[in-house]
Amino acid sequence: MDIEIFKNDCLISSKKLDKLFYRKNALHLAKSLIGKIFVKKEKDEILGGMIVETEAYGLEGDLSAHSNKGKTKRNAPMFEEGGILYVYFTYGSCYCANIVSGPKDSGEAVLIRAVEPLLGIEKMFERRKLEKNEKNIYKLCSGPGKFCEAFGIDLSYNYEDLTQEQIYLIEGRKISNQEIGVSARIGISKSKDFPWRFFLKNNKFVSKNKVVVYEN
DNA sequence: CCAGGGATCCGG
DNA sequence: CGGATCCCTGGG
Numbered sequence: 001m002d003i004e005i006f007k008n009d010c011l012i013s014s015k016k017l018d019k020l021f022y023r024k025n026a027l028h029l030a031k032s033l034i035g036k037i038f039v040k041k042e043k044d045e046i047l048g049g050m051i052v053e054t055e056a057y058g059l060e061g062d063l064s065a066h067s068n069k070g071k072t073k074r075n076a077p078m079f080e081e082g083g084i085l086y087v088y089f090t091y092g093s094c095y096c097a098n099i100v101s102g103p104k105d106s107g108e109a110v111l112i113r114a115v116e117p118l119l120g121i122e123k124m125f126e127r128r129k130l131e132k133n134e135k136n137i138y139k140l141c142s143g144p145g146k147f148c149e150a151f152g153i154d155l156s157y158n159y160e161d162l163t164q165e166q167i168y169l170i171e172g173r174k175i176s177n178q179e180i181g182v183s184a185r186i187g188i189s190k191s192k193d194f195p196w197r198f199f200l201k202n203n204k205f206v207s208k209n210k211v212v213v214y215e216n
Numbered sequence: 217c218c219a220g221g222g223a224t225c226c227g228g
Numbered sequence: 229c230g231g232a233t234c235c236c237t238g239g240g
Contacts, residue, residue, distance in 0.1 A: 055235065064235070074224065091236045092221020098235080111235050145236050187235055
């Protein structure tokens with residue numbers, strides 16, 4: 001079963017991304033994930049959204065990465081080969097989803113910080129317990145915890161293989177380098193100034209715009 | 217701005 | 229063990 005997504009009346013390529021796509025390092029992956037479509041198939045529903053904001057974690061010298069002090073039970077997915085999900089629970093309230101990158105044992109991942117909802121929007125309003133109106137569309141997935149809540153992602157999706165049928169990414173629209181903004185990552189206290197956050201410029205679905213933006 | 221919330225990690 | 233911290237969110 002193939003799916004079709006229309007955005008601005010243009011059919012977006014539905015080519016599923018393969019294992020090789022996820023093997024690159026987290027910084028490179030974080031940037032190339034912008035514009036890709038995250039797809040989750042449920043029992044009687046398909047959820048989809050364009051990734052508009054990401055952060056890279058776990059490369060050399062990154063003190064804020066969960067993997068920075070070696071493998072533990074929680075961060076173990078980060079040490080798998082790229083192409084699976086790493087989901088964790090934080091602040092006693094929400095889940096965050098990362099896409100594991102690089103070869104096995106590299107300890108790298110990319111946090112999905114925001115997506116632009118495209119499919120299954122009704123369901124997302126339901127899960128996020130938001131009144132359905134124009135303004136609230138921007139609150140559905142504009143943060144890592146919000147995204148997981150809207151898409152129904154919890155610990156049962158930890159280690160989920162993105163080359164399988166339930167959750168995967170498709171090609172989406174081609175994004176040029178000039179369309180991608182760069183900044184420091186949000187909500188961390190170590191390795192604060194690393195310019196490892198990427199987002200689609202002028203997109204209303206990114207989580208925060210009030211951050212220092214670096215030259216790309 | 218701030219408090220809630222629970223898992224995880226680290227030092228004693 | 230306890231206490232601090234945390235890739236956050238929602239409500240002032």
